[in-house]
Amino acid sequence: MDNETAGTRLPDMVDIPRNIRRRREQLGMTRAQVCARAGLPPKWLVDLEIGDAPLTRATLGILAAALKTNVGALMSGAFDAPEAGVPDTRSLIAMSEKECYARLATHEVGRLAGNLHHTPWVLPVNYVLDGNEIVFTTDPDSPLAHVRGTTAFEVDDVDRYARLGWSVLVVGVVEPVTDPVEIARLTEAGAGTWPARREELWLRIHPGRVTGRRLRPGPARR
The missing domain is CATH 2.30.110.10 (Electron Transport, Fmn-binding Protein; Chain A)
Structure with a gap:
Protein backbone atom coordinates (compact mmCIF):
# COMPACT_ATOMS: atom_id res chain seq x y z
CA MET A 1 0.00 0.00 0.00
CA ASP A 2 1.35 3.43 -0.79
CA ASN A 3 1.71 6.19 1.77
CA GLU A 4 -1.48 8.03 0.83
CA THR A 5 -3.61 6.26 3.40
CA ALA A 6 -6.23 8.96 3.90
CA GLY A 7 -9.05 7.66 6.01
CA THR A 8 -7.13 4.87 7.73
CA ARG A 9 -4.44 6.52 9.79
CA LEU A 10 -2.70 9.83 10.35
CA PRO A 11 0.75 10.57 8.91
CA ASP A 12 3.90 10.60 11.03
CA MET A 13 3.09 11.85 14.53
CA VAL A 14 6.43 13.64 14.60
CA ASP A 15 5.58 15.88 11.65
CA ILE A 16 1.99 16.78 12.56
CA PRO A 17 2.74 18.33 16.01
CA ARG A 18 5.61 20.25 14.42
CA ASN A 19 3.27 21.56 11.71
CA ILE A 20 0.65 22.55 14.28
CA ARG A 21 3.18 24.51 16.28
CA ARG A 22 4.59 26.18 13.17
CA ARG A 23 1.12 27.24 12.02
CA ARG A 24 0.25 28.59 15.48
CA GLU A 25 3.44 30.66 15.56
CA GLN A 26 2.86 31.80 11.98
CA LEU A 27 -0.46 33.28 13.09
CA GLY A 28 1.07 34.77 16.23
CA MET A 29 -1.34 32.84 18.45
CA THR A 30 -0.69 31.48 21.91
CA ARG A 31 -1.63 27.95 22.90
CA ALA A 32 -4.37 29.37 25.10
CA GLN A 33 -5.87 31.28 22.18
CA VAL A 34 -5.87 28.20 19.93
CA CYS A 35 -7.43 26.04 22.62
CA ALA A 36 -10.09 28.65 23.38
CA ARG A 37 -11.11 28.59 19.72
CA ALA A 38 -11.02 24.80 19.52
CA GLY A 39 -12.60 24.09 22.91
CA LEU A 40 -9.57 22.04 23.96
CA PRO A 41 -7.53 22.10 27.20
CA PRO A 42 -4.29 24.12 26.88
CA LYS A 43 -2.27 21.44 28.71
CA TRP A 44 -3.23 18.96 25.99
CA LEU A 45 -1.85 21.23 23.25
CA VAL A 46 1.39 21.66 25.20
CA ASP A 47 1.76 17.89 25.33
CA LEU A 48 0.75 17.50 21.69
CA GLU A 49 3.36 19.92 20.40
CA ILE A 50 6.11 17.93 22.08
CA GLY A 51 4.66 14.65 20.82
CA ASP A 52 3.27 13.36 24.12
CA ALA A 53 -0.48 13.57 23.46
CA PRO A 54 -2.75 11.46 21.23
CA LEU A 55 -4.35 13.00 18.15
CA THR A 56 -7.41 11.68 16.35
CA ARG A 57 -8.60 12.66 12.88
CA ALA A 58 -11.61 14.37 14.45
CA THR A 59 -9.41 16.53 16.70
CA LEU A 60 -7.15 17.34 13.77
CA GLY A 61 -10.16 18.76 11.92
CA ILE A 62 -11.08 20.92 14.92
CA LEU A 63 -7.52 22.19 15.23
CA ALA A 64 -7.38 23.01 11.52
CA ALA A 65 -10.41 25.29 11.88
CA ALA A 66 -8.96 26.98 14.96
CA LEU A 67 -5.69 27.58 13.12
CA LYS A 68 -7.47 29.03 10.06
CA THR A 69 -6.26 26.32 7.74
CA ASN A 70 -7.26 22.86 6.55
CA VAL A 71 -6.46 19.27 7.45
CA GLY A 72 -4.34 18.75 4.34
CA ALA A 73 -2.10 21.67 5.28
CA LEU A 74 -1.61 20.43 8.85
CA MET A 75 -0.68 17.03 7.48
CA SER A 76 1.71 18.31 4.82
CA GLY A 77 3.03 21.50 6.44
CA ALA A 78 2.16 23.58 3.36
CA PHE A 79 0.60 26.73 4.79
CA ASP A 80 0.68 28.93 1.71
CA ALA A 81 -2.98 28.06 1.09
CA PRO A 82 -5.93 30.38 1.76
CA GLU A 83 -7.13 30.54 5.32
CA ALA A 84 -10.48 29.86 6.93
CA GLY A 85 -13.61 29.82 4.87
CA VAL A 86 -12.02 28.37 1.73
CA PRO A 87 -12.32 24.59 1.59
CA ASP A 88 -9.40 22.51 0.44
CA THR A 89 -9.83 20.44 -2.67
CA ARG A 90 -10.28 16.70 -2.52
CA SER A 91 -9.71 14.08 -5.16
CA LEU A 92 -11.00 10.52 -5.41
Whole structure:
Protein backbone atom coordinates (compact mmCIF):
# COMPACT_ATOMS: atom_id res chain seq x y z
CA MET A 1 0.00 0.00 0.00
CA ASP A 2 1.35 3.43 -0.79
CA ASN A 3 1.71 6.19 1.77
CA GLU A 4 -1.48 8.03 0.83
CA THR A 5 -3.61 6.26 3.40
CA ALA A 6 -6.23 8.96 3.90
CA GLY A 7 -9.05 7.66 6.01
CA THR A 8 -7.13 4.87 7.73
CA ARG A 9 -4.44 6.52 9.79
CA LEU A 10 -2.70 9.83 10.35
CA PRO A 11 0.75 10.57 8.91
CA ASP A 12 3.90 10.60 11.03
CA MET A 13 3.09 11.85 14.53
CA VAL A 14 6.43 13.64 14.60
CA ASP A 15 5.58 15.88 11.65
CA ILE A 16 1.99 16.78 12.56
CA PRO A 17 2.74 18.33 16.01
CA ARG A 18 5.61 20.25 14.42
CA ASN A 19 3.27 21.56 11.71
CA ILE A 20 0.65 22.55 14.28
CA ARG A 21 3.18 24.51 16.28
CA ARG A 22 4.59 26.18 13.17
CA ARG A 23 1.12 27.24 12.02
CA ARG A 24 0.25 28.59 15.48
CA GLU A 25 3.44 30.66 15.56
CA GLN A 26 2.86 31.80 11.98
CA LEU A 27 -0.46 33.28 13.09
CA GLY A 28 1.07 34.77 16.23
CA MET A 29 -1.34 32.84 18.45
CA THR A 30 -0.69 31.48 21.91
CA ARG A 31 -1.63 27.95 22.90
CA ALA A 32 -4.37 29.37 25.10
CA GLN A 33 -5.87 31.28 22.18
CA VAL A 34 -5.87 28.20 19.93
CA CYS A 35 -7.43 26.04 22.62
CA ALA A 36 -10.09 28.65 23.38
CA ARG A 37 -11.11 28.59 19.72
CA ALA A 38 -11.02 24.80 19.52
CA GLY A 39 -12.60 24.09 22.91
CA LEU A 40 -9.57 22.04 23.96
CA PRO A 41 -7.53 22.10 27.20
CA PRO A 42 -4.29 24.12 26.88
CA LYS A 43 -2.27 21.44 28.71
CA TRP A 44 -3.23 18.96 25.99
CA LEU A 45 -1.85 21.23 23.25
CA VAL A 46 1.39 21.66 25.20
CA ASP A 47 1.76 17.89 25.33
CA LEU A 48 0.75 17.50 21.69
CA GLU A 49 3.36 19.92 20.40
CA ILE A 50 6.11 17.93 22.08
CA GLY A 51 4.66 14.65 20.82
CA ASP A 52 3.27 13.36 24.12
CA ALA A 53 -0.48 13.57 23.46
CA PRO A 54 -2.75 11.46 21.23
CA LEU A 55 -4.35 13.00 18.15
CA THR A 56 -7.41 11.68 16.35
CA ARG A 57 -8.60 12.66 12.88
CA ALA A 58 -11.61 14.37 14.45
CA THR A 59 -9.41 16.53 16.70
CA LEU A 60 -7.15 17.34 13.77
CA GLY A 61 -10.16 18.76 11.92
CA ILE A 62 -11.08 20.92 14.92
CA LEU A 63 -7.52 22.19 15.23
CA ALA A 64 -7.38 23.01 11.52
CA ALA A 65 -10.41 25.29 11.88
CA ALA A 66 -8.96 26.98 14.96
CA LEU A 67 -5.69 27.58 13.12
CA LYS A 68 -7.47 29.03 10.06
CA THR A 69 -6.26 26.32 7.74
CA ASN A 70 -7.26 22.86 6.55
CA VAL A 71 -6.46 19.27 7.45
CA GLY A 72 -4.34 18.75 4.34
CA ALA A 73 -2.10 21.67 5.28
CA LEU A 74 -1.61 20.43 8.85
CA MET A 75 -0.68 17.03 7.48
CA SER A 76 1.71 18.31 4.82
CA GLY A 77 3.03 21.50 6.44
CA ALA A 78 2.16 23.58 3.36
CA PHE A 79 0.60 26.73 4.79
CA ASP A 80 0.68 28.93 1.71
CA ALA A 81 -2.98 28.06 1.09
CA PRO A 82 -5.93 30.38 1.76
CA GLU A 83 -7.13 30.54 5.32
CA ALA A 84 -10.48 29.86 6.93
CA GLY A 85 -13.61 29.82 4.87
CA VAL A 86 -12.02 28.37 1.73
CA PRO A 87 -12.32 24.59 1.59
CA ASP A 88 -9.40 22.51 0.44
CA THR A 89 -9.83 20.44 -2.67
CA ARG A 90 -10.28 16.70 -2.52
CA SER A 91 -9.71 14.08 -5.16
CA LEU A 92 -11.00 10.52 -5.41
CA ILE A 93 -8.19 8.06 -5.98
CA ALA A 94 -8.83 4.59 -7.35
CA MET A 95 -7.25 1.95 -5.13
CA SER A 96 -5.44 -1.15 -6.32
CA GLU A 97 -6.90 -4.54 -5.46
CA LYS A 98 -4.04 -5.05 -3.00
CA GLU A 99 -4.91 -1.84 -1.17
CA CYS A 100 -8.61 -2.77 -1.16
CA TYR A 101 -7.84 -6.05 0.58
CA ALA A 102 -5.54 -4.31 3.06
CA ARG A 103 -8.40 -2.03 4.05
CA LEU A 104 -10.95 -4.86 4.20
CA ALA A 105 -8.62 -6.56 6.67
CA THR A 106 -8.86 -3.58 9.05
CA HIS A 107 -12.66 -3.84 9.43
CA GLU A 108 -15.20 -6.38 10.64
CA VAL A 109 -18.54 -5.01 9.45
CA GLY A 110 -19.77 -4.45 5.90
CA ARG A 111 -23.07 -4.24 4.01
CA LEU A 112 -24.44 -7.00 1.82
CA ALA A 113 -27.03 -6.29 -0.87
CA GLY A 114 -29.68 -8.76 -1.91
CA ASN A 115 -33.24 -9.27 -3.11
CA LEU A 116 -35.98 -11.29 -1.44
CA HIS A 117 -39.50 -11.67 -2.83
CA HIS A 118 -38.74 -8.93 -5.38
CA THR A 119 -37.80 -6.53 -2.57
CA PRO A 120 -34.23 -5.20 -2.50
CA TRP A 121 -32.44 -4.92 0.83
CA VAL A 122 -29.05 -3.97 2.26
CA LEU A 123 -28.04 -5.43 5.63
CA PRO A 124 -24.97 -5.06 7.86
CA VAL A 125 -22.94 -8.19 8.44
CA ASN A 126 -19.79 -8.86 10.40
CA TYR A 127 -17.22 -10.75 8.39
CA VAL A 128 -13.67 -12.04 8.23
CA LEU A 129 -11.26 -12.41 5.34
CA ASP A 130 -10.27 -15.97 4.57
CA GLY A 131 -7.49 -15.47 2.08
CA ASN A 132 -9.12 -13.31 -0.61
CA GLU A 133 -12.63 -14.52 0.21
CA ILE A 134 -15.18 -13.05 2.58
CA VAL A 135 -16.83 -15.35 5.12
CA PHE A 136 -19.79 -14.63 7.37
CA THR A 137 -22.51 -16.45 9.26
CA THR A 138 -26.19 -15.72 9.69
CA ASP A 139 -29.36 -16.98 11.30
CA PRO A 140 -31.41 -19.43 9.21
CA ASP A 141 -34.38 -17.04 9.40
CA SER A 142 -32.43 -14.00 8.18
CA PRO A 143 -32.75 -12.66 4.61
CA LEU A 144 -29.00 -13.21 4.43
CA ALA A 145 -29.61 -16.96 4.60
CA HIS A 146 -31.27 -16.87 1.17
CA VAL A 147 -28.48 -15.03 -0.66
CA ARG A 148 -27.06 -17.03 -3.54
CA GLY A 149 -25.32 -16.19 -6.78
CA THR A 150 -23.84 -12.80 -7.62
CA THR A 151 -24.15 -10.08 -5.01
CA ALA A 152 -22.45 -6.88 -3.86
CA PHE A 153 -20.61 -6.35 -0.58
CA GLU A 154 -19.42 -2.91 0.57
CA VAL A 155 -17.17 -1.67 3.37
CA ASP A 156 -16.22 1.93 4.09
CA ASP A 157 -14.65 4.23 6.64
CA VAL A 158 -15.48 7.94 6.79
CA ASP A 159 -14.28 10.69 9.11
CA ARG A 160 -16.76 13.52 8.66
CA TYR A 161 -14.68 15.95 10.73
CA ALA A 162 -11.49 15.56 8.73
CA ARG A 163 -13.43 14.85 5.52
CA LEU A 164 -11.35 11.77 4.77
CA GLY A 165 -12.49 8.30 3.87
CA TRP A 166 -12.50 5.30 1.60
CA SER A 167 -14.85 2.62 0.32
CA VAL A 168 -14.37 -0.87 -1.13
CA LEU A 169 -16.92 -2.71 -3.27
CA VAL A 170 -16.74 -6.46 -3.78
CA VAL A 171 -18.89 -8.08 -6.47
CA GLY A 172 -18.83 -11.84 -6.21
CA VAL A 173 -20.70 -15.11 -5.90
CA VAL A 174 -22.15 -16.26 -2.58
CA GLU A 175 -22.05 -19.94 -1.77
CA PRO A 176 -22.87 -21.86 1.43
CA VAL A 177 -20.07 -23.47 3.41
CA THR A 178 -21.15 -27.02 4.28
CA ASP A 179 -17.93 -28.96 4.82
CA PRO A 180 -17.73 -29.73 8.59
CA VAL A 181 -13.94 -29.60 8.51
CA GLU A 182 -14.02 -26.18 6.89
CA ILE A 183 -16.63 -24.91 9.34
CA ALA A 184 -14.55 -26.18 12.26
CA ARG A 185 -11.50 -24.35 10.90
CA LEU A 186 -13.41 -21.10 10.46
CA THR A 187 -14.98 -21.40 13.91
CA GLU A 188 -11.57 -21.92 15.46
CA ALA A 189 -10.36 -18.79 13.66
CA GLY A 190 -13.19 -16.77 15.23
CA ALA A 191 -15.19 -16.19 12.08
CA GLY A 192 -18.62 -16.51 13.69
CA THR A 193 -21.18 -13.75 14.18
CA TRP A 194 -21.02 -11.30 17.05
CA PRO A 195 -24.34 -12.39 18.61
CA ALA A 196 -23.97 -15.99 19.75
CA ARG A 197 -26.32 -18.36 17.95
CA ARG A 198 -26.97 -22.04 18.38
CA GLU A 199 -27.58 -22.58 14.70
CA GLU A 200 -25.61 -20.69 12.12
CA LEU A 201 -25.42 -20.85 8.38
CA TRP A 202 -21.97 -20.28 6.95
CA LEU A 203 -21.62 -18.35 3.70
CA ARG A 204 -18.64 -17.42 1.57
CA ILE A 205 -18.24 -14.72 -1.07
CA HIS A 206 -15.93 -15.64 -3.95
CA PRO A 207 -14.84 -12.20 -5.29
CA GLY A 208 -15.10 -11.56 -9.00
CA ARG A 209 -14.34 -7.84 -8.96
CA VAL A 210 -12.82 -5.81 -6.14
CA THR A 211 -12.68 -2.03 -6.53
CA GLY A 212 -12.23 0.89 -4.18
CA ARG A 213 -11.69 4.60 -3.91
CA ARG A 214 -10.24 6.85 -1.25
CA LEU A 215 -10.57 10.56 -0.70
CA ARG A 216 -7.19 12.28 -0.83
CA PRO A 217 -6.68 15.77 0.61
CA GLY A 218 -5.26 18.26 -1.85
CA PRO A 219 -3.91 21.81 -1.70
CA ALA A 220 -6.51 24.51 -1.20
CA ARG A 221 -7.68 26.57 -4.14
CA ARG A 222 -6.12 29.97 -4.55
